[in-house]
Amino acid sequence: MISASALNSELINKIAQDFAQATGLAVVVVNIHGEEISKLFNFTLFCQLMRQHPQHSIRCRMSDRVGGLEASKSNQRCIYRCHAGLTDFSIPLVITGHLVGFVLCGQVRLRNDVELVHILDIDDRWQADPSLMSEFLNVPEMDYSRVIASADLLTLIIENCLKKQINFVMIKDQQQPAEKSRIGRGQNPHDSKMKKALRYIDTHLSDELRLEDVAAHIYLSPYYFSKLFKKYQGIGFNAWVNRQRMASAREMLCHSDWSIASIARNLGFSQTSYFCKVFRQTYQVTPQAFRLKINEHERPE
Structure with a gap:
């Protein structure tokens, strides 16, 4: 079983923050239920407002979860459009054979006319809100080739750094002294x-x-x-x-x-x-x- 300390480590936040700063993309790590287990890095104001809205926030979380599940089908990164029409990509986080969460990145508008996976119906009701529409137009544009390159780079980082470090944390936890790992009294x-x-x-x-x-x-x-x-x-x-x-x-x-x-x-x-x-x-x-x-x-x- 993956320990909470392994999934909520400072390493996850550090990698997510560095990747967000290097690529200009929004980054968050969520568990299999779509619940955030890292901080929100580089989120656009449009997505921040959407996630604060009572109805739109539900579809944002569902978009995170379904996008992650779509990637987990092939255990590879998946580039898709979210429910608001922005481009995101998801990378499954599989530790010791168990799917424990997803790394989600993106929140950009594509310059290219590319056919992507639509994980949810595009929900355009938010367009009736002038403040949301204004912020949507401020969402940065990006070439599709750059999105692919970013997704491939993050996959390498996860495979060669994050997963190995989490496995190390798990092994270290298992090697703690017997008195610390012994089941508590009355349990x-x-x-x-x-x-x-x-x-x-x-x-x-x-x-x-x-x-x-x-x-x-x-x-x-x-x-x-x-x-x-x-x-x-x-x-x-x-x-x-x-x-x-x-x-x-x-x-x-x-x-x-x-x-x-x-x-x-x-x-x-x-x-x-x-x-x-x-x-x-x-x-x-x-x-x-x-x-x-x-x-x-x-x-x-």
């Missing part, structure tokens, strides 16, 4: 195993998750892990996995334009019909009806 010895299992589930929702595989990951028998899981979480393993997947499905239906089939595949469902069945059992509405209801609610009067 159940299985707490750490369950935290590790839940983190594994959270980062593998798009895979075929089997109880046996998660049990093996934390060195417990499937039978014992099944009983332990229900004791800790109050529900069975499969029910918990489906609950987490359905929570992610709601976010994607609200803030992305992915098809129902794409969302189902992204959340580890081999059959769209089964995904729709589970979603309806969870929320008493089909995914299609849920999305229509959200769109009608957000439509300006």
